[in-house]
Amino acid sequence: MSEAGELTVTLFRFGFLILLWVLVLSTVGALRRDLAVGRRNRVGAPTAREIRRNPELMEEPPPARAAARRLVVTEGPLAGTNLDLAASPILLGRAQEATLVLDDDYASGRHARLFPQGSRWFIEDLGSTNGTYLAGAQLTRALPVEPNVPIRIGKTVIELRP
């Protein structure tokens, strides 16, 4: 092989090593973008060992839940009404077949439904005109209701009590 040919081959060989590292480094570059994780980048639930090392990681245990036994109307035309809760669902609205007939111009006929599931009560809007508000936020799906949290339907506010 001629001298010039040998030089080219040597250059090729070093060029190959460079190419190999270009591949490695561009892979790392593409990977770097991937490290920008989404909004929720907290990594899962802490393990028992992590909690032992950093006690502040421990999540607050959920407060002992007192089962709701009564429904109380706190505001609106029916203020003061009491209703004992059984195991059956409760229909709220102006219609006559409702469990609690609301005398409220801003309530729909079949406005909302309270129903027990497990040890909790859930509230679900039944497609009312003016909406149902749980603790000030409009319902878009069935949500659990804790005792003493206000539910507003039109001008009526009801609460569950233990």
Added chain:
Amino acid sequence: MSDVLTAPRSRRNVELLLLVLALAVAISASYLAGIDREEAFSEFFWTQGLTLTLMSLFLHIVLRVRAKYADPLILPIVVALNGLGLAMIHRLDLSAMQSNPDFAPVASQQVMWTAVAMGAAAALLILLRDHRLLRRFTYISLIVSAVLLLLPLAPAPIGLEINGARIWISVGIGTFQPGEIAKITLAIFFAGYLSTNRDLILLAGKKIGPLQFPRFRDLAPMAAAWLVSIGVLIFQRDLGSSILFFGLFMVMIYVATSRVSWVLIGLAMIGVGIFVALELFSHVALRFDSWLNAFSPDVYDRVPGGSHQVVQGLFGLANGGLAGTGLGAGRPDLVTYANSDMIIAALGEELGLIGVVAVVMLYVLLVSRGIRAALGTKDGFGKLLACGLSFTIALQCFVVIGGITRLIPLTGLTTPFMSAGGSSLLANWLIVALILLISETARRPAPTTPMKDSFPAAVGVNGKPMKKRTTKVATR
């Protein structure tokens, strides 16, 4: 087991770009391998280049259609490793043919196996679509692994003994190592079993000091894994696979429970296993001796069980030095089994430390992408499976490279994607397809649009039905 979310982006174009780079590495390697012998553009150069290019583009298109959000880095890395391996096997063929004209080249067969393996990976991506289906086959895959591991022990027409290890079976066209496929089925079984029984194993048990020890009966699967590895060691004389199977189980149970006590129990069991094997089996004792006293002349010359192979590999690495002798300019053919067990030594000689570190980096990146997929996916089965499968690749690399550099005793495991041998290549490409599938579920954005017919048709302000808006609804 934890979750990490990634901003959902398809990134298939990044994959294409990296794939072009990877193919450039593979093809220029096979060009350089023949450049000194005036046959750079040989028939092999064209078949290797064309096969790799066509098959990897085919896999890329399959991913675009079937698994749009799969990890973009895995395919280029694996194509580069596979191409480097092919080039090195071809280069060793050329040396062998120079000294022995009757030598049958291995590389062309390896190219065929590459095409088969990449085709199998594409078929798996097309047919499976969701890795969670595999969970149904938890116990079936246990039985399949048992059958696969027992097959080589069957009498002569099926089971074959080559070089003292009984791990091959003959299938029509050639030989096959069923143990390579067994590592996938075992990983599926462990993942299915542990994701179902994780809570039980986690909660029951006595606490001694800072460690919580499992109940005695929860140790049963661990004992089974231990027995399988010991059985492989005794009956098949395959130390490497034995280490691989037990390591796989230990990692998966540690990932599932995050209990250090399992690792301690496992290490104790390995200690017992090594002690028993050293006392009972001469070949294990010889392996240890040729590791510890590799450079003593009588160990070097001993037949069988001498340290000739590993010491020649070390000489080769020393000859390579920092930048290597250059592809095609060294003498890696002096090492026995340079194209399968010792391919890293051959690469180390010709590409030098710079090149071999790049190869190790590629493996590290591949394994880290597998573990990233495990972190991202939501289901426990997928997490454990991705973790276990990427760990098999990592452990294989560790055992092989550690053996060649004399960090640990040399054992006969294959270097993933590089060693000559079809079964290993096939099994590893299937592993890659599974990891790609899992990464797809990890990175795919959750559907946020409402389901199609769950709401009545919206009515516009003037009472007329609103113009139907075409919304893209995720069909899966």
